[in-house]
Amino acid sequence: xxxxxxxxxxxxxxxxxxxxxxxxxxxxxxxxxxxxxxxxxxxxxxxxxxxxxxxxxxxxxxxxxxxxxxxxxxxxxxxxxxxxxxxxxxxxxxxxxxxxxxxxxxxxxxxxxxxxxxxxxxxxxxxxxxxxxxxxxxxxxxxxxxxxxxxxxxxxxxxxxxxxxxxxxxxxxxxxxxxxxxxxxxxxxxxxxxxxxxxxxxxxxxxxxxxxxxxxxxxxxxxxxxxxxxxxxxxxxxxxxxxxxxxxxxxxxxxxxxxxxxxxxxxxxxxxxxxxxxxxxxxxxxxxxxxxxxxxxxxxxxxxxxxxxxxxxxxxxxxxxxxxxxxxxxxxxxxxxxxxxxxxxxxxxxxxxxxxxxxxxxxxxxxxxxxxxxxxxxxxxxxxxxxxxxxxxxxxxxxxxxxxxxxxxxxxxxxxxxxxxxxxxxxxxxxxxxxxxxxxxxxxxxxxxxxxxxxxxxxxxxxxxxxxxxxxxxxxxxxxxxxxxxxxxxxxxxxxxxxxxxxxxxxxxxxxxxxxxxxxxxxxxxxxxxxxxxxxxxx
Amino acid sequence: xxxxxxxxxxxxxxxxxxxxxxxxxxxxxxxxxxxxxxxxxxxxxxxxxxxxxxxxxxxxxxxxxxxxxxxxxxxxxxxxxxxxxxxxxxxxxxxxxxxxxxxxxxxxxxxxx
Numbered sequence: 001x002x003x004x005x006x007x008x009x010x011x012x013x014x015x016x017x018x019x020x021x022x023x024x025x026x027x028x029x030x031x032x033x034x035x036x037x038x039x040x041x042x043x044x045x046x047x048x049x050x051x052x053x054x055x056x057x058x059x060x061x062x063x064x065x066x067x068x069x070x071x072x073x074x075x076x077x078x079x080x081x082x083x084x085x086x087x088x089x090x091x092x093x094x095x096x097x098x099x100x101x102x103x104x105x106x107x108x109x110x111x112x113x114x115x116x117x118x119x120x121x122x123x124x125x126x127x128x129x130x131x132x133x134x135x136x137x138x139x140x141x142x143x144x145x146x147x148x149x150x151x152x153x154x155x156x157x158x159x160x161x162x163x164x165x166x167x168x169x170x171x172x173x174x175x176x177x178x179x180x181x182x183x184x185x186x187x188x189x190x191x192x193x194x195x196x197x198x199x200x201x202x203x204x205x206x207x208x209x210x211x212x213x214x215x216x217x218x219x220x221x222x223x224x225x226x227x228x229x230x231x232x233x234x235x236x237x238x239x240x241x242x243x244x245x246x247x248x249x250x251x252x253x254x255x256x257x258x259x260x261x262x263x264x265x266x267x268x269x270x271x272x273x274x275x276x277x278x279x280x281x282x283x284x285x286x287x288x289x290x291x292x293x294x295x296x297x298x299x300x301x302x303x304x305x306x307x308x309x310x311x312x313x314x315x316x317x318x319x320x321x322x323x324x325x326x327x328x329x330x331x332x333x334x335x336x337x338x339x340x341x342x343x344x345x346x347x348x349x350x351x352x353x354x355x356x357x358x359x360x361x362x363x364x365x366x367x368x369x370x371x372x373x374x375x376x377x378x379x380x381x382x383x384x385x386x387x388x389x390x391x392x393x394x395x396x397x398x399x400x401x402x403x404x405x406x407x408x409x410x411x412x413x414x415x416x417x418x419x420x421x422x423x424x425x426x427x428x429x430x431x432x433x434x435x436x437x438x439x440x441x442x443x444x445x446x447x448x449x450x451x452x453x454x455x456x457x458x459x460x461x462x463x464x465x466x467x468x469x470x471x472x473x474x475x476x477x478x479x480x481x482x483x484x485x486x487x488x489x490x491x492x493x494x495x496x497x498x499x500x501x502x503x504x505x506x507x508x509x510x511x512x513x514x515x516x517x518x519x520x521x522x523x524x525x526x527x528x529x530x531x532x533x534x535x536x537x538x539x
Numbered sequence: 540x541x542x543x544x545x546x547x548x549x550x551x552x553x554x555x556x557x558x559x560x561x562x563x564x565x566x567x568x569x570x571x572x573x574x575x576x577x578x579x580x581x582x583x584x585x586x587x588x589x590x591x592x593x594x595x596x597x598x599x600x601x602x603x604x605x606x607x608x609x610x611x612x613x614x615x616x617x618x619x620x621x622x623x624x625x626x627x628x629x630x631x632x633x634x635x636x637x638x639x640x641x642x643x644x645x646x647x648x649x650x651x652x
Contacts, residue, residue, distance in 0.1 A: 174570065
């Protein structure tokens with residue numbers, strides 16, 4: 001009996017040895033060198049300036065117009081004007097080949113929200129253009145991005161002029177207050193804050209969280225639970241911490257080119273852009289021997305670390321323009337959903353909103369392909385107004401998470417193109433509820449033909465998720481993807497994923513090998529037990 | 540004769556109401572906007588409210604609802620009663636004009652920014 005126990009103990013010890021030498025599936029992330037490197041790269045949080053703008057004589061005058069303020073800024077920052085005018089923030093145009101701009105709000109790009117800025121004909125869109133007022137000919141408004149004060153600039157300038165013109169004592173008193181407010185704002189200058197960037201980017205599409213899903217006003221003062229980088233109780237990053245800038249061109253724009261063409265870490269190049277995760281965390285951020293590191297060349301960091309978007313505020317998921325124009329008691333009407341968001345507006349159609357949205361996953365090499373108002377479509381199919389470019393065969397592609405916004409919007413039945421309606425103004429749909437009129441004027445605004453016959457087609461528009469990075473304990477686990485039931489990767493084609501996929505012949509061989517090994521070990525063990533027993537227990 | 544008196548009374552009522560509404564409409568909405576903001580700046584400095592942002596946006600009510608509220612003379616829903624009590628009739632008319640011009644059913648509904 002003693003020999004039997006001895007052999008069983010030896011077998012158990014052998015199994016334990018084997019188990020101990022197999023690498024853990026996911027090692028403790030606190031050992032992750034990528035995290036340590038990122039903390040070293042960003043540990044200096046004390047932002048410092050070499051100038052106090054309040055002391056500059058140019059900024060101590062009583063400003064009477066927006067251009068007055070711009071001139072004061074440019075009296076020192078002489079090149080800023082030229083730089084801004086060449087940036088996409090000003091031109092709203094993009095071109096993949098550097099030739100004639102085909103993409104961008106000021107070109108022929110469209111979306112499935114308010115569809116088009118009508119080449120800036122829609123003045124309401126210009127509220128987010130970084131100039132003064134609703135003219136693209138105005139000077140740049142430096143304060144839009146650099147003042148720490150929150151002011152409605154165009155309103156303040158317009159009111160100031162009106163009160164000065166009125167000239168009565170009370171009006172002049174208010175004018176002086178506005179001037180003091182503008183002066184204070186012009187002197188309180190710094191790098192763009194979350195509030196500066198978010199003033200437009202959190203409300204893209206005309207409302208809070210409408211467009212992106214991973215960008216809304218909850219990121220103005222986010223908790224670490226919402227975003228580990230931006231959380232005010234954590235690293236407290238401003239947008240420009242990652243969106244680094246060269247000559248007023250801000251890294252991170254995704255249109256026709258990737259946000260980054262190389263994935264350098266700061267170890268490789270200490271002046272590298274910080275726009276990718278690898279910039280600070282390196283290409284192998286997890287602990288040595290962690291299986292997660294083996295995923296990094298094919299799975300984007302965002303895929304596991306942004307399990308859901310719109311975690312605090314809802315985001316718009318669908319927009320059906322074909323339902324617009326309905327009246328109740330002969331009048332336009334609106335209704336609200338469980339989130340208090342409009343789910344029907346006569347002037348806009350029907351919407352759905354959602355919170356805690358699980359992204360959809362696609363192969364993506366950083367380029368977004370777009371259908372413009374010039375491109376022919378197949379109305380029998382869902383039209384991808386924007387879609388990620390990538391494939392498993394492309395070494396730069398990774399599986400990446402996206403919010404997908406689904407729409408139904410007008411197209412030309414004869415020309416087979418998506419149509420650009422004019423929405424605001426006297427001829428706009430919001431005032432007339434007349435599609436023919438809105439489409440005729442809208443197409444004219446972008447110099448494109450309209451046959452006069454329209455219908456509605458289903459469309460999709462994608463937003464890569466890269467903000468709202470969750471704490472590590474909330475990242476996706478292996479079995480969120482490597483499972484046959486409800487896998488996050490269910491729609492990702494072109495890759496064999498263990499657990500999700502099944503290859504019967506390989507599985508049969510595998511099971512035969514496993515069972516055979518067990519059987520051989522069992523037989524060997526039995527052989528040792530009985531042979532020792534026959535030898536009188538002296539083995 | 541009785542019918543004539545009733546008609547005259549009714550006419551007077553209609554003209555008075557319309558006149559009152561028109562009088563309210565005649566304020567300066569631009570001044571009203573700044574006076575409205577000033578109420579809450581002052582109230583915030585006094586410590587009664589945590590924010591300088593007014594509690595009600597023009598687009599929070601319809602034009603008829605603003606008319607009813609200002610006609611009642613009860614400004615309790617606005618809070619900061621000390622400041623509201625000290626406003627002159629002209630200032631109140633200006634604020635009404637601002638709220639009314641940007642009510643939810645106006646051509647330009649507005650939130651306070």
